[in-house]
Amino acid sequence: MPTVLIADDEPAIRRALREILEFEGYTVEEAVDGDEALEKARSGIDLLLLDIKMPKRDGMEVLQALHDAESTVPVVMISGHGTVETAVEATQLGAVDFLEKPPDLNRLLVTVRGALARGQLKVENVRLKQVVRDAGTSDLTPIVGDSPAIGRIQQTIERVAPSEARVLITGEPGTGKELVARHLHAQSPRADGPLVEVNCAAIPSELIESELFGHEKGSFTGATKQRIGKFEQADGGTLFLDEIGDMSLDAQAKVLRALQESRITRVGGDRSISVNVRVVAATNRDLLQQVDEKRFREDLYHRLSVILIHVPPLRERRGDIPDIARFILGQVMRRNGMTDKSFADGALTRLGQQEWRGNVRELRNVVERLLILSDGDEITAADVERYVIPSGSGGSAAGLIDRYDTLFEFRDHAEKLFIERKLDENDWNVSATAELIGIQRSHLYNKLKDLNIERPE
Template sequence: MPSILIVDDEPGVRSALGGVLRDEGYEVDAVDSGEACLERLGRQAYDVVVLDIWLPGMDGLATLARMRERQIEVQVVIISGHGNIESAVRAIKMGAFDFVEKPLSLEKTVLVVRNALRQRRLEAENQALRAKVDAPHIMVGESYAMAKLREQVAMAAPTNGRVLIFGENGTGKELVARNIHQLSRRRTGPFVEVNCAAIPEELIESELFGHVRGAFTGAVADRRGKFEAAHGGTIFLDEIADMSLKTQATVLRVLQEQVMEPVGGSTRIKVDARVLAATNKDLTAEIRAGRFREDLYFRLNVVPIFVPPLRERQEDIPLLADHFMAMLAREYGRRPKTFEPDALIALQRYAWPGNVRELRNLVERLMIMVPGERISSRDLTFLDPGATTVLSQAPPISASAPLHDARDQFEREYILRALAAQQGNISRTAEVLGVERSNLYRKMRAFGINPPRKVDDEEPA
């Protein structure tokens, strides 16, 4: 139900306008000052604020200015005193949707509110679409492991080389593949995904290479295959360990000869598609067991990229949780909830067998299920840290790096963890670490750490 907040110091306006808007089916609250309005907006999301210009204390324009400063997303309808067009115009310039003049016509006001709501819905839809288009490709994370991964992606992308992406379920293998495509010269070409596990064995060849009419029962028309669809772009073969040996042989031939034959056809089609592949299985074990062709493995594995499990980069968990919260809130048109520090610790303690995908799903569930604006560890009691209390483990540091690098790496990880534990508040982090705030800033800059989130009460040193 759309929600409206009326801000007017006249009790008569509050009750009359409140009445007609409720009759329209809106949820209506009313307050009598700019201060009370801001306080309300800090606690609850509204769709439209009907704001009187003349108010005792902070006036309407000042209130509007504060709302803009705080980036509160709400449509504002101004009630301006008779003959006070200038302020109304100023309010519009500051982003108000429209204004109505006093003495108030209730009918006109209802109409303007209705339009403001429609505008708000359009904007929300627009944002949701944008969130869907942009967000899936951002790789979030400041851990050393993520930095390495980004580096590998950036190095592999511009080459035309085949990349084999390893990693457990839900670690972000597809995301890596999409990033490689986007950073490559083929970015304007298609990105075609084939989930080899999801396609029935007898259809996979037709799926990959297409078929001609009559090639088999049900082939009622010619059909283009995925390899052809990916011409000039990238084909992503997901879950390759699930291909049958027969399909593996055919794929191998395509990779060797760069040509393919549609099922039942006699013409050979030249294809120019870069092949990226992914698996969550241990392919060397599959090869030993005779389930995967070694020659195909070598063909695909020109550049191997390993996506680490989430439990090995737990300092990224708060960043990912915030990222998913913001993204999903936009998608659902809701206000994002905040994670309390104890909730973030609980999230970091959990072992995440389903990795980033599991975290994403959990955030979605919390956004829907938790009633308030804040998520605390009490909302997470169902997360069982189980046997793997990863927090107690040392960060994964290779023992072959020069001492100086290892020290930097440790220091970076350590600062990131401390920041995460303090929810990105730099003053508090500095206090916990026992260093000057300016010193911490310098180190963060040196290690390329961005403050994980904006904190109102802080300015950069």
């Protein structure tokens, strides 16, 4: 339920408002003066009921400070000394309503519901404006970091992107292989053409041929209309084959033929179609080992690996973690319309000590968690200890346990963290993850829906 902050120096007023709001199911916090009200208003509340006459700072000064900070928290002024001039001034500073003491019960509840709805709209408006601004400048995320490994990757992209050479990107799940592919496309002469992405691990082997090459109407059961495949969709641009190591041998043979001839044939068709496509592939597997085990075609490997780019895991470039964490924090704050927050040096040091088995993808999830759950304007080392389940030793989950009152709430949260971690480890391959954790794929899909788990962008 939403959290309402009651800022009033009269205990009787605070108590009366608390009883009414808690009976309606709201979470209630209190502040006894203007300074405390301003501090708590910056820590993630949903609505502020603000008295005008208070010690230290009066309500108008608090409202002015929130207005100057472009706060999205809706404010309802309450006062026993209200005037038309004061109400007009409060409205100009962003207050959504003005209540006189003692407030009428029905009027209070209607005002609270309306103010919360307006607050949600304001936050969404800020988020959408930022999305539009981001889209207007560039939708290409920069490659963040100044480690030697990142420097080499950037230099390789600059040299290779203008060519037509095929590129094979290797690295653990979550390291940013897709980002490297996007930069290769963006810096190439094909940048104005399409970038078409295919997650080979997510497509059943019996459908991969139709997905890549398309099919004609009636070519198999369920083919009720013609389908254009990914090779045709990428004509004039770049085709990114992610997790190429999970492709079946039969599909590998057809991809090899398409690369050799620059032509494809739709499933069920008899016409050869010319395609002008640059292929960039990625994998978290050791393809040479798979070649030795006869699970990957050696001739296809050599076709794909004209240029090799390896993206190292975070644990091998820990110096990049502070810059990446700061970048993600700024990105998530802008997209959610949240107030400014920063990392304390101790927090960044503690993040740098984690193992990050899920790499940048796991770090993104953790940064978003810290942003939402931490108090104040700064994320501290204590916040990391409290809210981040450590990959290694030296951390405690006691703080996590303390946040839940029932076994069911804690179980759902722990289950969500476990599934997200295992999905990260398997690069969000649902089938592989279900097999790893010992449940049916359909059951895992239900869990993703019930726990509101979505793959990060």
